[in-house]
Amino acid sequence: MKNKYSLFPGCISKNMYPSIEKSTRIVFDKIGIELLDHKYSCCPAPGVFRGYDRNTHMTLGVRNIVMASQDDVDVLTICNGCYGSLWEANEMFKKSKENQEFVNEMLGKIGLSYDGNTEVYHFADILHESLDKLKENKELDLGLRVAIHYGCHYLRPSAKHPDLNPEAPHIVEDIVEALGCESVDFKNKLSCCGAGGGVWSGAEDVSLKILDEKLGNVEEANVDCMLNICPFCHLQLDQGQAKLKKYKIPILHLSELIGLAFGVRPKHLAMHTHMVSTRDLEKKIKKAKRSKE
Amino acid sequence: MIGVFICFCGNNIGGYVHVPELTEYFNKKEGVIAFDTMFLCSEIGQNLIKEKIEELNLDSVVIASCSPKHHGGIFQACIGEKMNQFKWEFANIREQCAWVTPNKEEATEKAKAIINGAIEKAKLLTDIGTTKVSVTKDVLIIGGGIAGMHASLELSDKGFHVNMVEKKETIGGNMVRFDRIFPTDDCAMCTGSPLLADVAMNPLIDIFSLSEVTEVKGRAGEYIATVVKKPRYVDETKCTACGECTTHCPVEVWSEWDLEMGLRAAIYKPMAQAVPLKNRIERDSCIRCGTCENVCKAGAIMYDDEPREFKLTVGAIVVATGYDLVDLSNTEYHLEHPNVITGLQLERLKVPSGPTEGEILRPSDGKKPKHLLFVQCAGSRDRRHNVYCSKICCMYATKNARLIKAENPEMDITLCYIDMRTAGRGYEEFFDTAREMGIKYLRGNVSEIVPDGEDLIVRVEDTFANEPKAIKADLVVLSTGLIPSQGTRDMGTIIHLVSGADNFLAPVHVKIAPVDTANKGIYIAGTSESPKPIQECITDAGMVASRIATFLKDPEIEIELVTSKINPEVCIKCGTCADNCVYDAIETTGEFYKVLDVSCQSCGKCSVTCPTGAIDLSLYTEDQITRQIDGILASDRDSIIAFSCYQCGYNAADLAGTAKAKISPKIKVIRVPCSGRVTMQHMLYPFYKGAKGVFLAACLEGQCHYIDGNLQAKEKVALAKKSLDIMGVGGHKLNLFNMSSAEGPKFVAAAKRMVEICQ
Amino acid sequence: MSEDPYEIEQFKKILEDSKILSCVQCGKCTAGCPAGRQSRIRIRELIHLAQDGVDLKDDPSLWYCTTCYNCQERCPKGVDTTEAVIYLRNRAVRKGDHNFPPLHVTAIKSLRDKGDGFPLSPEVEKIRSIIGLPIRPDDLAHDEKYLKDFTKLIDELGILKLVENKDGEQ
Numbered sequence A: 001m002k003n004k005y006s007l008f009p010g011c012i013s014k015n016m017y018p019s020i021e022k023s024t025r026i027v028f029d030k031i032g033i034e035l036l037d038h039k040y041s042c043c044p045a046p047g048v049f050r051g052y053d054r055n056t057h058m059t060l061g062v063r064n065i066v067m068a069s070q071d072d073v074d075v076l077t078i079c080n081g082c083y084g085s086l087w088e089a090n091e092m093f094k095k096s097k098e099n100q101e102f103v104n105e106m107l108g109k110i111g112l113s114y115d116g117n118t119e120v121y122h123f124a125d126i127l128h129e130s131l132d133k134l135k136e137n138k139e140l141d142l143g144l145r146v147a148i149h150y151g152c153h154y155l156r157p158s159a160k161h162p163d164l165n166p167e168a169p170h171i172v173e174d175i176v177e178a179l180g181c182e183s184v185d186f187k188n189k190l191s192c193c194g195a196g197g198g199v200w201s202g203a204e205d206v207s208l209k210i211l212d213e214k215l216g217n218v219e220e221a222n223v224d225c226m227l228n229i230c231p232f233c234h235l236q237l238d239q240g241q242a243k244l245k246k247y248k249i250p251i252l253h254l255s256e257l258i259g260l261a262f263g264v265r266p267k268h269l270a271m272h273t274h275m276v277s278t279r280d281l282e283k284k285i286k287k288a289k290r291s292k293e
Numbered sequence B: 001m002i003g004v005f006i007c008f009c010g011n012n013i014g015g016y017v018h019v020p021e022l023t024e025y026f027n028k029k030e031g032v033i034a035f036d037t038m039f040l041c042s043e044i045g046q047n048l049i050k051e052k053i054e055e056l057n058l059d060s061v062v063i064a065s066c067s068p069k070h071h072g073g074i075f076q077a078c079i080g081e082k083m084n085q086f087k088w089e090f091a092n093i094r095e096q097c098a099w100v101t102p103n104k105e106e107a108t109e110k111a112k113a114i115i116n117g118a119i120e121k122a123k124l125l126t127d128i129g130t131t132k133v134s135v136t137k138d139v140l141i142i143g144g145g146i147a148g149m150h151a152s153l154e155l156s157d158k159g160f161h162v163n164m165v166e167k168k169e170t171i172g173g174n175m176v177r178f179d180r181i182f183p184t185d186d187c188a189m190c191t192g193s194p195l196l197a198d199v200a201m202n203p204l205i206d207i208f209s210l211s212e213v214t215e216v217k218g219r220a221g222e223y224i225a226t227v228v229k230k231p232r233y234v235d236e237t238k239c240t241a242c243g244e245c246t247t248h249c250p251v252e253v254w255s256e257w258d259l260e261m262g263l264r265a266a267i268y269k270p271m272a273q274a275v276p277l278k279n280r281i282e283r284d285s286c287i288r289c290g291t292c293e294n295v296c297k298a299g300a301i302m303y304d305d306e307p308r309e310f311k312l313t314v315g316a317i318v319v320a321t322g323y324d325l326v327d328l329s330n331t332e333y334h335l336e337h338p339n340v341i342t343g344l345q346l347e348r349l350k351v352p353s354g355p356t357e358g359e360i361l362r363p364s365d366g367k368k369p370k371h372l373l374f375v376q377c378a379g380s381r382d383r384r385h386n387v388y389c390s391k392i393c394c395m396y397a398t399k400n401a402r403l404i405k406a407e408n409p410e411m412d413i414t415l416c417y418i419d420m421r422t423a424g425r426g427y428e429e430f431f432d433t434a435r436e437m438g439i440k441y442l443r444g445n446v447s448e449i450v451p452d453g454e455d456l457i458v459r460v461e462d463t464f465a466n467e468p469k470a471i472k473a474d475l476v477v478l479s480t481g482l483i484p485s486q487g488t489r490d491m492g493t494i495i496h497l498v499s500g501a502d503n504f505l506a507p508v509h510v511k512i513a514p515v516d517t518a519n520k521g522i523y524i525a526g527t528s529e530s531p532k533p534i535q536e537c538i539t540d541a542g543m544v545a546s547r548i549a550t551f552l553k554d555p556e557i558e559i560e561l562v563t564s565k566i567n568p569e570v571c572i573k574c575g576t577c578a579d580n581c582v583y584d585a586i587e588t589t590g591e592f593y594k595v596l597d598v599s600c601q602s603c604g605k606c607s608v609t610c611p612t613g614a615i616d617l618s619l620y621t622e623d624q625i626t627r628q629i630d631g632i633l634a635s636d637r638d639s640i641i642a643f644s645c646y647q648c649g650y651n652a653a654d655l656a657g658t659a660k661a662k663i664s665p666k667i668k669v670i671r672v673p674c675s676g677r678v679t680m681q682h683m684l685y686p687f688y689k690g691a692k693g694v695f696l697a698a699c700l701e702g703q704c705h706y707i708d709g710n711l712q713a714k715e716k717v718a719l720a721k722k723s724l725d726i727m728g729v730g731g732h733k734l735n736l737f738n739m740s741s742a743e744g745p746k747f748v749a750a751a752k753r754m755v756e757i758c759q
Numbered sequence C: 001m002s003e004d005p006y007e008i009e010q011f012k013k014i015l016e017d018s019k020i021l022s023c024v025q026c027g028k029c030t031a032g033c034p035a036g037r038q039s040r041i042r043i044r045e046l047i048h049l050a051q052d053g054v055d056l057k058d059d060p061s062l063w064y065c066t067t068c069y070n071c072q073e074r075c076p077k078g079v080d081t082t083e084a085v086i087y088l089r090n091r092a093v094r095k096g097d098h099n100f101p102p103l104h105v106t107a108i109k110s111l112r113d114k115g116d117g118f119p120l121s122p123e124v125e126k127i128r129s130i131i132g133l134p135i136r137p138d139d140l141a142h143d144e145k146y147l148k149d150f151t152k153l154i155d156e157l158g159i160l161k162l163v164e165n166k167d168g169e170q
């Protein structure tokens, strides 16, 4: 495992949910992995850009990867959208000579080029490799009942993770359990939140209906919060509840949950910026058992 | 004088290659006389060959026609009438030339090169003799399912002594676990139990239960099999199967025989009709409490029983090791849910003597389901599991749906399918009545089964209505696809049978020799060959019995001496060949080293390892192969030579032809018995002569018919690549590709890759 | 023949790369589609129509796919269904589709001008500073030189021209 990555925070965590960026930085700092910053643009949002022009998407995605490759580090994403987007751009580039020529010709116009030697990672995988470090740094046994939402672009297309069974993953479950929480099963657990593919901005009614189905299933499971590994899912699950006006399920990004387990105060994570109040959750955490003195 | 006989094969060759041009061309060649005819395999064609051999006193013959896999035997016999049966070489200008080369000019040029190679090789052919060896009349049957049982009865009726080796505690296989059988709906046990009894009581059949074959050595007509019998912990000679032990045993665990639909004790027999009818202690669940020992009046309990190893000498072997179901746990079907079961588990629920006494009760709460749903093609016709159709599940699901509907008319039964495949006598009629009974057939492939408490939500599209649906069901049955059983898969390593891309055992020819394997005297029957209904297993078994009766009819069989020969003048007695020969076919005791003709399997690996070139394989000698290369390259200098193993790569190349795939005319196949026969010299020599590239088409790793030939070839290729690098030619122009005999597309891809690399 | 890969004939080739010819119309894709449950998108039908060479540029359902890849992941025949939808969208945009959503155009313009699809707002700047993050991230959006290059790159790629030209005229 490497101890240095370039952090690709993605638009949503930077510009809408800084709590996610902040907790990610804290968590990686504690487990001894250094995160560098680079001149990143939007990944670009695959739902919109790939849908309009695959080549534009690939080129802009590779431009981002080049930023990290210039410093000889790999890219660490904390969002399924960014992950899927950059991974796909990287794959398209690596797999075809024609694409390599196209991208390098385009990048050449702004003085850049790419050799295809940089990898794109999802933070959940890196954290899973660091389970021991997570346990070491854990201050609280949160004891929460958690509904895990993987999000589509982490699981699929499964070529991203040759070792992961997209129908029965357990990466996030392992992490959640290591933090002293219970992963609660619910109906259609691996289904979509409704935000991807440009549907969030393009067909809000459809997007919300998909979300409604998902949240209805989670509600039945009676959990303390719903956990995601993607700020875009996070946005949909959190803001979508405000639009649907039916549910009050607190939404946490995995970095936030780990931050809380590491004993960071919710206020320092800006949890109050969430649409759905996390107050009840915070109360419960206050009562959580300390796992070390 | 060499006679070249070229076949038009109607339009099959004539339509793609200018045959008359070939004839004219070769007639101009010194020492060669060429003829063409419409169908060389016909009586007219054969007579032509025979006449000309006699009339012109030919030295040897070249047959330019279809693949030798087709009519090689016919031509060999035909030529054998007039001269030594091995003094001919073939040129495969149909599958490997006409059918893969769309451009007629290019095809003709390629045919010239192929024939020229064959002529050069034919010049060096020598007489090869035959010898007679005695045979053992006993037969070994591995696997006691319906195929194995039926074959054993047929063979014993013909007077053969049969050894039946069965892995489980009883013979019978899968069929005896069913309730009824399609298409007649008669009870499986009513059919099965007389068979079981016949096998059990037949004096000519010895049954070894809980036993497995671990090794097979020897040769056709006299194979020596090592068998290991696992301990039963019950003395088979004493146990009366009274069942007192089972009643008292305190252990209760899931029963494997009932596929976890019911319980068993640690000491048990799987069914009342078990053969042998003996109890057995399953050690992992036994707690060693001593109860059974106390209650057994026969004193049959043997806690200290041990595995036993013994050898059987047999003339022929039948492999009937059957199938298993593909494992669908942790998939979108959620087989982990108690109320999602496989078709085989449903059979156990339906059997009157089974765990629920024939009642359909769902496992989670023992309640009768209101809505039962069948999921077809679960794990079949699906690139993620098995690409093939399992052939029988449409019928077995329909069978059980009908039976259950008849007994429970109020039950809602839905069957979701992609295509209903009910081809077979009486099958469509069977399906017709199912619909008339009110069973709903919904055309759509189930996407997922969503657990909803104890119930299930089945997501499926009604493709006729273009509407996705979520159907609530309280018991879901997966019509799970078939895969070769572990035992079937093991046959690849134990007796080196070749399997297809689907992992089922491959016959020598699917169409014309469906139960023969590449190993003489070894036959396959039943579902170890492919998914099929009982009826076809029985047909197979009958055919196998007949093939064996033919094979073993005389006290001796003739074997062809296409074997390795040692030249004592060059041999330095280093022993390398003997160390390398996996068949122990080299005798080192006498004054000279000698090849034991009956043991030699003709792989030719020895000739590759010999440091002095003293040992050589007849029909594929070092010089013959070299001359064949010369012949090809003299005709078309920048060819790519494809040494193709006759067990796999050669067949794959033929299949590419049958599929009319496109292959560059630069690719020229040279047949070798095994990729391990190809020497470094053969790999490098073509480059000296101007060839653009060389590749080996070898069996999949772990599936070499001669055990490790492809691995040896891999090493040689690595070395030769280095030499090519040093020579400045470039090691990348020499490659080895692994493929099974069924993988035509892999050969095409390999050829394409080589052309890309070498252009 | 036209060189435009999005002309229906050439486009067929592109879709064949997504292996649509392998489809057996089993419906597994539609059955598991989360968007299909809530809208009119029918992925199996789209593949069928595409196989037949039907022009789908005006089909509004193309824009309901959330690209969850459920269908593609499970397709027993290995059809890249989701990729096919993406190609169909690419073509619709070029060939004068009238359905693509206005907010997408906003996002594309925002990316060109600001480097982010969701740009930073003053409110969030404040929150960032409160929790101890740099007020403005050290990213492309906040670096003039990089942003200028980026805008140039997007203009070279010409995506904006595609969406401004809603009627498909060149």
Ligand SMILES: Cc1cc2nc3c(=O)[nH]c(=O)nc-3n(C[C@H](O)[C@H](O)[C@H](O)COP(=O)(O)OP(=O)(O)OC[C@H]3O[C@@H](n4cnc5c(N)ncnc54)[C@H](O)[C@@H]3O)c2cc1C
Pocket: B142, B143, B144, B145, B146, B147, B148, B165, B166, B167, B168, B170, B171, B172, B173, B174, B175, B178, B180, B181, B182, B183, B211, B212, B213, B320, B321, B322, B323, B324, B343, B344, B347, B392, B396, B399, B485, B486, B487, B488, B490, B525, B526, B527, B528, B532, B533, B534, B535, B537
């Ligand atoms: C749910 C279901 C229902 C079916 N219903 C019908 C039906 O109604 N009608 C019909 O015609 N067909 C039906 N079939 C198909 C039928 O089961 C097969 O055609 C038939 O049972 C195959 O018999 P077999 O002898 O080839 O293999 P098997 O029945 O699998 O027997 C193989 C035997 O070999 C043994 N074995 C395996 N490995 C070794 C080894 N290494 N050494 C020694 N022994 C070994 C096994 O223990 C087993 O006893 C059904 C199949 C299924 C799955």
Ligand code: SF4
Pocket: B376, B377, B378, B380, B381, B388, B389, B390, B391, B392, B393, B394, B395, B419, B420, B421, B479, B481
């Ligand atoms: S037999 Fe029927 S259910 Fe079985 S794989 Fe073939 S088509 Fe599917």
Ligand code: SF4
Pocket: B445, C022, C023, C024, C025, C026, C027, C028, C029, C030, C043, C044, C047, C071, C074, C075, C076, C077, C078, C079, C081
């Ligand atoms: S799942 Fe695949 S094969 Fe089935 S209808 Fe959809 S695209 Fe076609």
